[in-house]
Amino acid sequence: MDGIGEYGFAYSFDNGNTFIPIKSDNNRLPGVSYIFEPVFTTVAGVLRCYAKSMKGFTATADAPFALIKKQSSSSKLELAKVNVSKVTDEKDAIQVSS
Numbered sequence: 001m002d003g004i005g006e007y008g009f010a011y012s013f014d015n016g017n018t019f020i021p022i023k024s025d026n027n028r029l030p031g032v033s034y035i036f037e038p039v040f041t042t043v044a045g046v047l048r049c050y051a052k053s054m055k056g057f058t059a060t061a062d063a064p065f066a067l068i069k070k071q072s073s074s075s076k077l078e079l080a081k082v083n084v085s086k087v088t089d090e091k092d093a094i095q096v097s098s
Helices: 075-080 090-097
Strands: 004-012 020-022 043-053 058-067
Touching: none
Parallel strands: none
Antiparallel strands: 004 020, 004 043, 043 058
8 A cells, every 4th residue: 555654744934945844743744733932023934844755756735824923922021031131242131031
């Protein structure tokens, strides 16, 4: 039987130039659940799905999506939660806020 042997998913926020893989516990399922970090502006993205058959043939499909800022999200509130007492440079600040 020649069926789908593997599915994969990735997303892009730069019009599909660079895709970031979405990890899945089971790459044989034709769907994925993923929670993005909170956004403070509306962000456009592209979701890519690929399927690989048991014989090795692949197909991809892209779909646009948007992450919408919630009315209640506030960058000031999120930044207030970050402990920056030990930050010495910009690199440290980025690592602390991630």
